[in-house]
Every structure is written in structure tokens, then in C-alpha cells.
Amino acid sequence: MTHEQFEVLSNQAVAACAAAYFLAFLAHLGQWAAGRRAEPVEVAREREAVTVGAGAPTAGRAAAAPVTDEPERMLLLGRVGVAVTVVAAAVHFVAVLTRGLAADPVRVPWGNMYEFTLTGTFFVVLGYLLLYKRFGLSWLSPVVTGFVLVILMVDVLALYEPVVPLQDSLQSPWLVIHVVAAVIATAAFTIGGMCSVLYLVKSRWEQRTDAAGRTRGGYLARLPELAVLDRIAYRTHAFGFPIWTFAALITGPIWAHYAWGRYWGWDPKEVWAFITWVVYAAYLHARATSGWKGSSAAVIALVGLATLWFNFVGINFFFGSGSQHSYAVPEPTAVVLRLDG
Amino acid sequence: MAATTTERPAGPPAEPPGPPSLSPVELARWSWRQLTSMRTALILLFLLALAAIPGSVVPQTAVDSVRASRWMDDHPRLTPVYEKLGLFSVYDSVWFSAIYILLVISLVGCIVPRLRVYWRGVRAEPPRAPRRLDRLPEHRTLETDAEPGAVLEAARAALRSRRYRVRVDAAEGTTPGAVRAERGKLREGGNLVFHLSILVVLVGFALGSLLGFKGGAIVVTGDGFANTLSQYDDFEAGSFFDVADLEPFDFTVDGFDVTFLQEGRQAGMAQKFRADVTYRTAPGAEDQQREVAVNHPLSIDDTDVFLIGHGYAPNITVRNTDGTVAYSGPVVFLPEDTTFRSFGVVKVPDAEQAGGRTTQLGLEGEFYPTYGFTDESGPFSAFPDSKNPALSMLAWTGDLGLDSGRSQSVYALDKDGLDPLLKSDGQPVRLDLALGRTAELPDGMGTVTFDGLSRFVKLQVSHTPGQSTALVGVVLALLGLLASLFVRPRRVWVRARREGGRTLVEVAGLDRSAGGDLSGELDALVGRLRPAGASDTPATTRSPEEPT
Numbered sequence: 087m088t089h090e091q092f093e094v095l096s097n098q099a100v101a102a103c104a105a106a107y108f109l110a111f112l113a114h115l116g117q118w119a120a121g122r123r124a125e126p127v128e129v130a131r132e133r134e135a136v137t138v139g140a141g142a143p144t145a146g147r148a149a150a151a152p153v154t155d156e157p158e159r160m161l162l163l164g165r166v167g168v169a170v171t172v173v174a175a176a177v178h179f180v181a182v183l184t185r186g187l188a189a190d191p192v193r194v195p196w197g198n199m200y201e202f203t204l205t206g207t208f209f210v211v212l213g214y215l216l217l218y219k220r221f222g223l224s225w226l227s228p229v230v231t232g233f234v235l236v237i238l239m240v241d242v243l244a245l246y247e248p249v250v251p252l253q254d255s256l257q258s259p260w261l262v263i264h265v266v267a268a269v270i271a272t273a274a275f276t277i278g279g280m281c282s283v284l285y286l287v288k289s290r291w292e293q294r295t296d297a298a299g300r301t302r303g304g305y306l307a308r309l310p311e312l313a314v315l316d317r318i319a320y321r322t323h324a325f326g327f328p329i330w331t332f333a334a335l336i337t338g339p340i341w342a343h344y345a346w347g348r349y350w351g352w353d354p355k356e357v358w359a360f361i362t363w364v365v366y367a368a369y370l371h372a373r374a375t376s377g378w379k380g381s382s383a384a385v386i387a388l389v390g391l392a393t394l395w396f397n398f399v400g401i402n403f404f405f406g407s408g409s410q411h412s413y414a415v416p417e418p419t420a421v422v423l424r425l426d427g
Numbered sequence: 428m429a430a431t432t433t434e435r436p437a438g439p440p441a442e443p444p445g446p447p448s449l450s451p452v453e454l455a456r457w458s459w460r461q462l463t464s465m466r467t468a469l470i471l472l473f474l475l476a477l478a479a480i481p482g483s484v485v486p487q488t489a490v491d492s493v494r495a496s497r498w499m500d501d502h503p504r505l506t507p508v509y510e511k512l513g514l515f516s517v518y519d520s521v522w523f524s525a526i527y528i529l530l531v532i533s534l535v536g537c538i539v540p541r542l543r544v545y546w547r548g549v550r551a552e553p554p555r556a557p558r559r560l561d562r563l564p565e566h567r568t569l570e571t572d573a574e575p576g577a578v579l580e581a582a583r584a585a586l587r588s589r590r591y592r593v594r595v596d597a598a599e600g601t602t603p604g605a606v607r608a609e610r611g612k613l614r615e616g617g618n619l620v621f622h623l624s625i626l627v628v629l630v631g632f633a634l635g636s637l638l639g640f641k642g643g644a645i646v647v648t649g650d651g652f653a654n655t656l657s658q659y660d661d662f663e664a665g666s667f668f669d670v671a672d673l674e675p676f677d678f679t680v681d682g683f684d685v686t687f688l689q690e691g692r693q694a695g696m697a698q699k700f701r702a703d704v705t706y707r708t709a710p711g712a713e714d715q716q717r718e719v720a721v722n723h724p725l726s727i728d729d730t731d732v733f734l735i736g737h738g739y740a741p742n743i744t745v746r747n748t749d750g751t752v753a754y755s756g757p758v759v760f761l762p763e764d765t766t767f768r769s770f771g772v773v774k775v776p777d778a779e780q781a782g783g784r785t786t787q788l789g790l791e792g793e794f795y796p797t798y799g800f801t802d803e804s805g806p807f808s809a810f811p812d813s814k815n816p817a818l819s820m821l822a823w824t825g826d827l828g829l830d831s832g833r834s835q836s837v838y839a840l841d842k843d844g845l846d847p848l849l850k851s852d853g854q855p856v857r858l859d860l861a862l863g864r865t866a867e868l869p870d871g872m873g874t875v876t877f878d879g880l881s882r883f884v885k886l887q888v889s890h891t892p893g894q895s896t897a898l899v900g901v902v903l904a905l906l907g908l909l910a911s912l913f914v915r916p917r918r919v920w921v922r923a924r925r926e927g928g929r930t931l932v933e934v935a936g937l938d939r940s941a942g943g944d945l946s947g948e949l950d951a952l953v954g955r956l957r958p959a960g961a962s963d964t965p966a967t968t969r970s971p972e973e974p975t
């Protein structure tokens with residue numbers, strides 16, 4: 087196949103996997119709609135577990151209870167949704183792969199924001215699928231499929247760029263390592279952030295339903311209890327953090343050294359990578375500090391996610407060529423020359 | 428999770444709400460406890476993140492001085508305020524330094540006591556079993572016909588094979604025998620290594636910025652560069668750097684090659700730029716040849732030479748009317764955009780004026796590697812490669828200001844003492860020159876010839892001591908972090924006593940990590956202790972299946 091054919095194939099694969107994610111998203115919406123009509127979860131049991139969870143390490147022992155009493159219809163739709171997501175992820179992978187094959191010479195598909203987003207969303211789905219069994223993530227399905235669908239749409243509509251060769255400074259084995267690590271960490275933080283959002287939503291909702299004395303049902307009632315959400319969020323963040331450390335603070339500087347002759351230059355992109363790192367370090371600290379556990383920690387995690395995404399999207403748009411990292415404009419390196427002799 | 432933190436020596440739990448009215452010593456102690464508390468660390472981390480932001484919004488002098496000075500020109504009113512606040516060099520500013528120095532102090536104050544505790548704890552035996560094992564979050568009981576001693580021995584073996592540190596307490600009087608086991612102290616160790624390594628990295632950084640230097644030089648192909656201060660266009664060195672320490676290497680840039688994509692969507696993008704250099708590590712040393720390219724610096728001893736830019740240097744000759752050469756050589760024109768439209772000046776200190784008097788001549792203008800022209804845009808460069816190179820310059824005479832004693836940029840004309848050369852119609856003289864052409868200056872001032880085209884490379888030379896220290900630091904930090912996040916600190920106790928002709932075995936455990944889950948581990952252990960062909964005494968458990 088020629089490079090052009092690969093490019094066409096990649097674009098078609100993106101469209102196909104987006105359509106599949108849409109179907110999966112619908113199936114999961116159906117799943118939770120079915121859950122709404124079903125019996126509400128056994129509230130008393132859950133509430134007991136939560137109060138225990140507040141202080142003692144028993145937190146989360148009675149966790150998976152809600153998942154087990156799902157009606158037939160929910161289980162079926164859930165299974166369909168996951169199966170379709172698996173297919174979509176496979177097609178998504180083809181889209182990423184052929185994107186790399188479309189370049190001449192063949193290269194890693196991480197030359198610009200479009201490609202980075204395409205790969206990042208793939209890793210989000212991959213992470214979700216890999217953890218699905220282990221963490222019992224069926225409650226996360228509508229969030230992940232909906233999120234990936236929206237981001238892919240934005241990617242295609244707003245960020246699309248035709249395939250072009252890589253700039254010289256991007257041609258380094260360190261780029262491959264650096265970017266793979268950054269993408270994986272981003273995906274992990276994104277999944278962790280979803281759990282943190284659900285944690286905050288659910289804790290708000292519990293307080294409100296408690297106050298109103300209402301019984302609980304629907305999607306939120308079927309989410310794992312707070313302590314479990316918190317723990318899954320922590321696990322994904324704890325997985326992402328060393329990888330981010332590796333990407334941003336080890337391979338990044340090494341690559342910058344070879345490409346630009348300095349390890350760390352406080353370039354806007356580097357500043358924000360550092361900020362993200364510090365905020366997530368604060369998150370890990372917060373989880374171990376009394377008075378900061380739980381909601382405050384979840385908020386810090388989301389601040390971290392915001393800085394991460396801002397670094398990716400915002401820096402390129404708002405700072406443009408002010409950053410050496412902007413892949414938006416292919417600059418000849420000579421433009422960085424100083425005019426003061 | 429909660430258990431972890433309350434047991435931690437470092438995070439002093441509830442702080443008193445305010446400084447109690449105490450003696451100075453006690454006040455100092457109180458402040459120290461505040462500073463080294465986990466909450467302070469958390470707040471300082473936040474402050475550090477916040478304080479880093481302005482440096483990404485306001486152009487930094489140290490990062491991009493051109494952009495910074497342009498910004499200052501555009502904002503004359505804000506500039507003095509920003510300067511006072513140190514906003515043009517955030518990362519050296521007092522307030523930024525204050526935050527990270529406080530953080531470092533807090534870090535040291537936090538690690539040292541923890542190190543002491545850890546050192547003592549690392550050799551300590553696993554703690555004794557709590558009296559009521561069934562109070563622990565994870566526990567199981569089972570009955571068996573085996574002797575208690577045999578059960579405990581089996582438990583010991585099983586736990587040892589899972590790399591627990593194990594102690595067996597034999598039964599004494601009414602106290603039944605028990606096994607106590609612990610593993611995963613590496614978690615706390617890893618955490619300490621991580622925090623200590625942050626200090627190592629900072630030391631590495633400090634070494635680099637105090638003892639190192641970074642300099643930039645532009646070298647035209649065919650020319651040489653010797654590593655002495657005078658050869659640098661810009662040079663920044665750490666406070667403790669001694670110029671005498673510049674390593675005595677030199678090199679010649681033999682040639683430079685760049686491929687511009689000729690067609691396709693990215694036509695004009697530069698690829699594969701590389702320079703061929705011949706270098707010597709010291710005067711008199713043997714010549715060696717190397718190719719220097721982006722991502723492939725030349726390393727000479729502890730100094731690295733990076734290729735970070737390139738451009739054109741048209742060869743320009745200025746002749747007097749009698750044909751004598753007033754100036755000749757390649758002139759560096761700095762690229763202004765991706766088409767390599769470039770800007771440069773020629774300074775001729777001894778040019779001839781009508782009547783044989785001498786004057787100073789300055790030429791200033793642009794170079795276009797692929798000249799194009801439209802009435803709307805004027806001259807422009809259609810392509811970055813030199814397909815149709817041309818110069819377009821204005822001429823000035825008078826005083827170039829070379830003797831004023833002020834240092835002057837070689838890339839700009841100081842027009843204070845200069846007047847434009849005018850044609851008879853009052854229009855400024857514009858010299859438009861294609862390659863190989865000569866233009867005549869008015870009033871018998873001679874000629875200007877564009878007689879060749881060279882290229883130049885922009886090199887960055889840097890010497891960063893401490894980089895291996897920093898690298899060792901980050902690698903240690905990463906390893907420590909992995910241990911700190913993923914090692915599971917666990918304690919397991921097994922107690923066995925004879926009861927009604929059978930042996931009643933209690934197994935319980937504690938996972939001290941955030942988000943740990945012991946149930947699988949205990950189930951496996953119970954499986955090992957249960958007699959073969961197990962009686963189906965249901966092991967009582969507290970946890971049904973659960974996401975782990």
C-alpha cells in the first residue's frame with residue numbers, strides 16, 4: 087500500500103471506530119437506563135459500609151455488592167457494550183498504526199496534536215479494557231465511551247492535520263520513549279480523573295439524598311461506594327505518577343538535551359509539565375493527610391488533570407511559537423537565534 | 428489507609444490551632460513542627476505550582492531574550508512593575524526561591540526523623556499479635572486435626588516462602604502459640620529514598636548552574652571556532668565558573684548540509700541538517716572528524732556542542748572606485764521566518780567617498796534565498812532553499828559608532844551617526860543584487876558585489892557539571908517512588924490452640940498501604956493450613972468478593 091492509501095485508511099478507521107464507540111455508548115446508556123427501572127440498591131447495607139469506611143481500614147469491604155444484583159437486561163446490554171468497545175479499540179489501533187505508516191518515511195504517529203490525541207484516546211480505552219475485570223469497571227463504561235467519542239470528534243473536527251514528516255528535533259529514540267510514557271500517563275490520569283469526578287458527584291449526591299431522606303436508585307446508587315471509588319482513583323493515579331515522572335522529568339530533559347542543548351529551560355511546556363507533576367505529588371500527599379483525604383484529594387487530582395490537559399491543548403493555542411515544543415508550526419530552528427550579538 | 432498515616436512518625440497528627448504563648452524555645456520548636464508537617468508540605472507544593480505559572484505567561488529573559496525585550500517594548504508601563512516583581516526571571520526570583528527553599532527545609536526536617544525511626548524499625552521483629560485477632564479487618568478461622576505446633580510450623584514455612592519476616596512464639600501456659608510475620612518495609616524505605624533523591628537532584632542542578640556555562644556562537648562554513656570567551660556571541664556562566672576552565676578545543680565547520688522538502692504539504696520544511704566538523708581536543712592534538720546534527724551533539728571532554736540553527740551568509744565585496752577592496756567576506760544574515768528571509772548588515776569602516784576622502788559605510792537589508800516579488804508584498808522569499816538568491820539593501824554613510832567604546836551588535840546598524848545615501852531624486856539608494864551581480868554606489872563611492880553564498884550554523888556550547896549527579900538522583904527517585912507506591916507493607920498473625928480435641932486456627936492480617944487488599948493473601952494461607960481433603964469448615968471471612 088502507498089503512503090496515501092494508508093492515510094485514507096487511517097481516516098476511515100477513525101470514522102469507523104468513532105461510530106463503534108457511539109454504539110457502545112448507546113448500549114451502556116441503555117444498560118444504566120435499565121438499571122434505573124430495576125429495584126433500587128440495598129441502601130442500608132451500603133450506607134453501613136460507608137460509615138465504617140470513614141475511619142477504619144475496612145473501607146470498601148462490602149464493595150461490589152451493587153453490581154451483583156443487576157437485572158438480566160442490564161447485564162446483556164453491558165456485555166454488548168464492552169464487546170463493541172473491544173472491536174472499536176481494535177479499529178482505533180489500526181487508525182493509529184496506519185497513521186504512522188502513512189508518513190514518508192514511516193514514523194511514530196506522534197507528530198502533532200491530532201496524532202497525540204488519537205493515540206491518547208486509544209490508551210484511555212485500552213486502560214479501561216485492561217482494568218475492566220480487575221476493578222469491575224462496568225459503571226465506568228458510559229463515561230469512557232462517551233468521553234472518547236467526544237474527544238475523537240473534537241480531534242477530527244478541530245485538530246486534524248494531514249500527514250507530514252517529523253521535524254528533525256523530533257527524530258530521536260527518546261521521542262518515542264518520552265511520548266509513549268507521556269501518553270500512557272495521560273491516559274491513566276484521565277481514567278483516574280473520571281473516578282475522582284464520580285467520587286465527588288456521588289459524595290455530593292449522598293449528602294443531598296441523606297438530607298432529603300430519600301431512597302436511592304439509578305446510576306449513582308450503582309456506583310461503587312465512595313471508599314472504593316477513592317481507591318480505584320488512587321490506584322490509577324499511583325500508576326500514572328511514576329510514568330509521568332519518567333516522561334516529564336527524565337526522558338523529557340534527556341531528549342531536550344540532545345535536541346536543544348539544554349536539559350531544562352523553563353519553556354512553557356516544561357513549566358506546565360512540572361506544575362502537573364507537583365500537583366499530583368500534592369494529591370498523593372493529600373491522601374495521607376488528615377483533613378485532606380477524600381473530597382479535597384479528589385479535587386486536587388482534578389486540578390492536576392486540568393493542568394495536564396491545559397499543557398497539551400492550551401500551550402499550543404495560547405503560547406503558539408513561544409514554546410519550542412509547539413508542533414503547530416514547523417519552525418526552522420534558526421528562528422530561535424538571538425539578535426543581540 | 429488510615430492506619431498507615433496515624434502510625435507514620437512524620438505527619439504529626441493534630442496540630443494545635445495556634446501558637447501557644449510559650450517560651451522562645453518552645454515557640455521555635457512549635458514553628459519547626461509546623462514547617463515540617465505534612466500539611467505545610469502540601470501547601471508549599473501548591474505554592475510552588477502556582478508560582479511557576481507566571482513564568483509560562485510572561486516571556487522570560489533567560490528563555491527567550493528577544494521575545495522578552497519585544498514584550499518590554501510593547502508594554503512600557505507594566506515593564507517596571509514586572510521587573511520589580513522579578514516576573515521576567517521568575518525561576519531566579521526571590522519569591523520562587525523562597526518557596527522551594529522552604530520546601531527543601533521542610534523536606535529535610537521531615538525526612539531526618541523518619542530516617543531515624545526507619546533505621547530502628549528496619550531490624551525490629553514483627554510486632555506481637557493483638558489479643559483479639561477477630562477485631563482486625565481481615566481475619567479467618569479454621570479447624571484442623573493437626574497439632575498446633577505443626578500448624579504454626581506450616582504457617583511459618585508458608586509465610587517465609589512469601590518473603591515475610593517471621594517469628595514463632597511457642598505456647599506458654601495458657602497463652603497459645605502464635606506466628607507473627609511482616610513484610611514490605613521497603614515501602615517506607617522507598618519513600619525515604621524518593622524524598623532524599625529529590626535533594627540529590629537539586630544538588631546536581633545547583634552544581635550545573637553554579638559551575639557550568641552555556642554559550643552560543645555563529646560559525647560560517649569554512650571558518651573555525653576556538654573555545655575562548657571572545658568567540659562567543661552570547662555567554663552565560665554560573666557564579667563559580669572560571670573562564671580559565673574553558674576546555675582548549677577548537678574546530679572548523681567544513682560544510683553544512685540541509686535538505687528542504689521540495690514538494691508536498693510540508694514543502695520548505697528543513698530536514699536532516701548536519702554539519703561536518705574537524706576538531707581538536709587541544710591545540711596540537713590530532714584532527715578528528717565528526718558529523719554534528721540535531722540530536723547528535725559533539726562531545727569534547729565535558730563540553731557538548733549542539734547544532735541548533737542555520738542560515739545564509741552571502742559573500743559581499745565592497746570596492747572603491749579604483750578597484751581596491753574595502754570589504755570582502757561572508758556576512759551572517761539572521762533568518763526572520765520559515766522562508767529564510769533574513770536580515771543582516773555590512774559595516775565598512777574605511778570606505779571611499781567622492782574626492783578620495785574616507786567615510787564609513789553601512790549596508791542594511793534582507794536576503795532572500797528564493798527571490799520573489801509582487802507589487803503588494805514587495806520582495807519576499809518563496810522558498811527556504813537557495814534557488815534564486817538575492818539581496819536587497821539600503822546604504823548609509825557617516826559614523827558607524829564603532830569607536831564610541833560601547834559594545835555593539837554585529838547584527839544591527841547603530842543609525843545615530845548615519846545618513847541614508849540618496850539618489851539624485853531624493854529616494855534612498857536600494858541595492859538589489861542577484862548572485863554574481865555588482866551594483867554601483869552613487870557619487871563615485873564604488874561598487875558592491877554579491878559574489879557568493881555561504882551558510883552558517885548556530886552552535887550552542889554547554890558544559891553542565893552535575894548532570895550525572897542529577898541523573899542518578901532522578902533514577903533513584905523513580906526507583907524509590909515505585910517501591911513507595913507499589914510495595915505492600917503487610918502484617919500477618921496466626922494463632923493456633925487446642926480446643927475440644929481439635930485445633931482452632933486464627934489467621935488475621937493488616938495491609939498498611941493505601942488501597943491494599945489482603946483477602947487473597949489470607950485465603951491462600953488458609954488453603955495451605957487446611958488439612959488435605961479439607962473438612963469443609965467454612966473459613967469465616969469478612970469480605971465477599973471485591974474489586975481489588
Ligand code: HEM
Pocket residue numbers: 366367370371373374431435437438463464465466468472530531533534535537538618622625908911912941
Ligand atoms: C520536595 C517536594 C516533595 C515532593 C515532590 C514529594 C513527593 C511525594 C510523593 C510523590 C509521594 C507519594 C509516594 C507515596 O504515596 O508513597 C510522597 C509521599 C510522602 N511524602 Fe512527600 N514530597 C515532597 C516533600 C515532602 C515533605 C516536605 C514531607 C514532610 C512533611 C513529605 C512527606 C511525605 C510522606 C510522609 C509521604 C508518605 C505518604 C503516604 O504514605 O502515602 N514529603 N511525597
